[in-house]
Amino acid sequence: MDRVFNHWGLSGVELRNGRITAMHHDPRDPNASRINENFVGIADGDMRIGQPMVRRGYLAGDGGAARGEDSFVPVSWAAATGHVARHMSAIIAEHGNEAIFGGSYGWASAGRFHHAQSQIHRFLNLAGGYVRSVNTHSHAAAEVTLPHLIGNQDGLADNQTPWELIVGHTTLLVAFGGLPVKNAQVSAGGVSRHLVPSHLRAARDAGTKFVNIGPLRDDIDAELQPEWIAPRPNTDVALILGLAHVLEHEGLVARDFLASHTVGYETFRAYLLGETDGQPKTADWAAAITGLDAGVIRDLARRMAANRTMISMSWSLQRADHGEQAVWAVVTLAAMLGQIGLPGGGFGTGYAAANRVGNQPMPFSWPAFPQFRNKVSAFIPVARLGDMLEAPGAPFDYNGQRLRYPDIRLVWWAGGNPFHHQQDLRRLHEVWKKPELVVVQEPFWNGVAKHADVVLPCTLPTERNDLGIAKAEPHLIAMKQIVPPPGQALNDYDILRLLSARLGFEEAFTEGRTEMDWLRHLYGESVARAAEHGYNLPDFDSFWQAGEFLFAPHLTPKTLLQDFRADPVAHPLATPSGKIEIGSDRVAGFGYADCPGIATWFEPAEWLGAAPEGALHLISNQPSRKLHSQLDLGPWSRAGKIAGREPARLHPEEAARRGIAEGDVILLRSARGRCLAGAVISADVAPGVVQMSTGAWLDLDDEGLDRHGNVNVLTRDTPTSRLAQGPTAHTTIVFVERYDGAPPEVRAFVPPKLEDQE
Numbered sequence: 001m002d003r004v005f006n007h008w009g010l011s012g013v014e015l016r017n018g019r020i021t022a023m024h025h026d027p028r029d030p031n032a033s034r035i036n037e038n039f040v041g042i043a044d045g046d047m048r049i050g051q052p053m054v055r056r057g058y059l060a061g062d063g064g065a066a067r068g069e070d071s072f073v074p075v076s077w078a079a080a081t082g083h084v085a086r087h088m089s090a091i092i093a094e095h096g097n098e099a100i101f102g103g104s105y106g107w108a109s110a111g112r113f114h115h116a117q118s119q120i121h122r123f124l125n126l127a128g129g130y131v132r133s134v135n136t137h138s139h140a141a142a143e144v145t146l147p148h149l150i151g152n153q154d155g156l157a158d159n160q161t162p163w164e165l166i167v168g169h170t171t172l173l174v175a176f177g178g179l180p181v182k183n184a185q186v187s188a189g190g191v192s193r194h195l196v197p198s199h200l201r202a203a204r205d206a207g208t209k210f211v212n213i214g215p216l217r218d219d220i221d222a223e224l225q226p227e228w229i230a231p232r233p234n235t236d237v238a239l240i241l242g243l244a245h246v247l248e249h250e251g252l253v254a255r256d257f258l259a260s261h262t263v264g265y266e267t268f269r270a271y272l273l274g275e276t277d278g279q280p281k282t283a284d285w286a287a288a289i290t291g292l293d294a295g296v297i298r299d300l301a302r303r304m305a306a307n308r309t310m311i312s313m314s315w316s317l318q319r320a321d322h323g324e325q326a327v328w329a330v331v332t333l334a335a336m337l338g339q340i341g342l343p344g345g346g347f348g349t350g351y352a353a354a355n356r357v358g359n360q361p362m363p364f365s366w367p368a369f370p371q372f373r374n375k376v377s378a379f380i381p382v383a384r385l386g387d388m389l390e391a392p393g394a395p396f397d398y399n400g401q402r403l404r405y406p407d408i409r410l411v412w413w414a415g416g417n418p419f420h421h422q423q424d425l426r427r428l429h430e431v432w433k434k435p436e437l438v439v440v441q442e443p444f445w446n447g448v449a450k451h452a453d454v455v456l457p458c459t460l461p462t463e464r465n466d467l468g469i470a471k472a473e474p475h476l477i478a479m480k481q482i483v484p485p486p487g488q489a490l491n492d493y494d495i496l497r498l499l500s501a502r503l504g505f506e507e508a509f510t511e512g513r514t515e516m517d518w519l520r521h522l523y524g525e526s527v528a529r530a531a532e533h534g535y536n537l538p539d540f541d542s543f544w545q546a547g548e549f550l551f552a553p554h555l556t557p558k559t560l561l562q563d564f565r566a567d568p569v570a571h572p573l574a575t576p577s578g579k580i581e582i583g584s585d586r587v588a589g590f591g592y593a594d595c596p597g598i599a600t601w602f603e604p605a606e607w608l609g610a611a612p613e614g615a616l617h618l619i620s621n622q623p624s625r626k627l628h629s630q631l632d633l634g635p636w637s638r639a640g641k642i643a644g645r646e647p648a649r650l651h652p653e654e655a656a657r658r659g660i661a662e663g664d665v666i667l668l669r670s671a672r673g674r675c676l677a678g679a680v681i682s683a684d685v686a687p688g689v690v691q692m693s694t695g696a697w698l699d700l701d702d703e704g705l706d707r708h709g710n711v712n713v714l715t716r717d718t719p720t721s722r723l724a725q726g727p728t729a730h731t732t733i734v735f736v737e738r739y740d741g742a743p744p745e746v747r748a749f750v751p752p753k754l755e756d757q758e
Helices: 035-039 056-060 075-097 115-126 141-149 195-203 236-249 254-259 266-273 283-290 294-306 325-335 382-390 425-431 492-503 506-510 515-531 540-546 562-566 584-588 652-657
Strands: 001-008 008-017 017-024 054-056 072-074 099-102 132-133 171-174 209-213 227-229 309-313 345-349 380-381 393-400 401-402 410-414 435-442 454-459 465-470 476-480 548-550 616-619 647-650 665-669 675-682 689-691 733-740
Touching: 001 035, 001 476, 008 035, 017 035, 054 056, 054 075, 075 099, 075 410, 075 435, 075 492, 099 115, 115 492, 115 506, 132 382, 141 325, 171 294, 195 733, 209 435, 236 266, 236 283, 236 294, 236 325, 254 325, 266 325, 283 294, 283 465, 309 325, 325 345, 380 382, 382 425, 454 465, 465 515, 476 540, 492 506, 515 540, 540 548, 562 733, 652 675
Parallel strands: 099 410, 132 380, 171 209, 171 309, 209 227, 309 345, 410 435, 435 454, 616 689, 647 675
Antiparallel strands: 001 008, 008 017, 054 072, 054 454, 393 401, 465 476, 476 548, 616 733, 647 689, 665 675, 665 733
């Protein structure tokens, strides 16, 4: 049976008359995901883009005025590439390459070669360069903050204390934001075996007690018998400061570890005790902010000190106003306990956020499609796309630098969907009209394709050959083409080859290689790198015929910061002091009032502690039936919708207060926008909260109402702070009511109107 490999796993494919009719789980996967079922029946439907398209208004010279609201004209590949090459060349000639934004995000394909981000960046670099984005929507604040604290990003997405040193060692696992295994269905580059639920069950069986701190009870599975503590959303830093005060006040701090392995504790201690601002951060102070009982805070602090404690922080915690402080507070609390570097102790971020988190990494890096050097130095933090388009030339701060937003005339998107992962999408819908040209490579009519001037239809992973080389996964997978692409869809590589020919650098782009030539080349580099570490891969033809190669583990498990703990002099961190910087003089020297040099409590811009009557805090977490917005039109995704819309969960008390029943269509509104959803009533959601996952394809009507349930029409598009400029989607207050009358038709899965050919 043919097989497909994706970010969410490996599945057998059932075909009938050349169409995918069913997906079958890999029997070797103990916790297989069903997301691959979304491939069934979608490859050649109405939403598939079968040939190049150009927006009608673009052809008429409207300057982008109808972008996102317009019809499209089918054209030939020659016509489409001609439009793009001519306009791109004109923009470069007049404004330079700093006027091009290469907006690719990293989740498009699990394949090593057909990785849209690598493909488009190689092409744009050969064309002279482009403005790039830095960091990720997943954990931007942590990416910038952790290096100031421990010298690198270890313990963020990779190099955490592995599961082997949690099971049988951790006696108390305190999870800020929970351990939602639905998120662990995925991993960038692919999943060979879904093992996170198995690891968690093994930890429970070995004696680990779990504490789930967050607004959703089911963010740790009930079978793990977790204790649930539900503070007000966005108050975790206050809770951590309350825990820290108990440790300090009751003499439970590991002072020897603080003295030998950290700097800045005395500065933090003065703030903690209220010596600098007159407010001791006591358990009672934290209780008033979080809505918890002070006794619960004191008891938890004492248990954390008495046990081998692992502090886990979900990536969601730092996607909030002043999200840097959550990371800083977690590291500070772990340092106070003094267990960093010990088996089962310390801290980690992202456990259960992706399948690879907690896996041991391979001892070498895999080769990738070379991108060449980018001659343009300008960049933006990834979440600041709307600011860049709205205010070219405006200054902004980032991690100690003072920069300016470039004046973007061409946006090129290949891989990812900004009309899913950005915030305040009504605003983005408007500022997206400002560039001269928007080019999108997409297989389906999703939100970003509908907002393009030129749409270049690309293939799905099932329609091409590739290498499945997943980071921190023990498998190498032969991703073989299963079905031919429909219509005129091309691989991203072939699309960019055509454009490279138009622009005069086809040979440099392809190096004379076909798709299979590149796979053999990249595999050959893999063989050489693996051999240096004792792995003997078969020749390419043998591997391709076998379909996979399994790596036996070679490395001895190590805890996060194990060597540093053992000898901080011989193994210093890459911080200015060589130690964990509880207080950072470098960050303090930036002079950012919204991010000082120690973990600090800031009242969120929107939160239940200062919200109007009837408000709810919105939790916009990851979906369970798709990866972000990928394949939202698929049958497994659509089967989870309520009345054709994204589900929104409320506590029974909140539903009753608003006259909402299970299955009702409801209206959510914030200061930014409005959307419809389908009501789900659940006691697993804390009172005061509404939970609605991201990923529904955008479906705005003429009045700006999203009919389908795209939660990011509601969320704030403001930065975490001047340090990281990360997204703050989880700092959002909304109002919820039952939608009376006949709800409007959902049109998210209706293609735009097509005009006569050019």
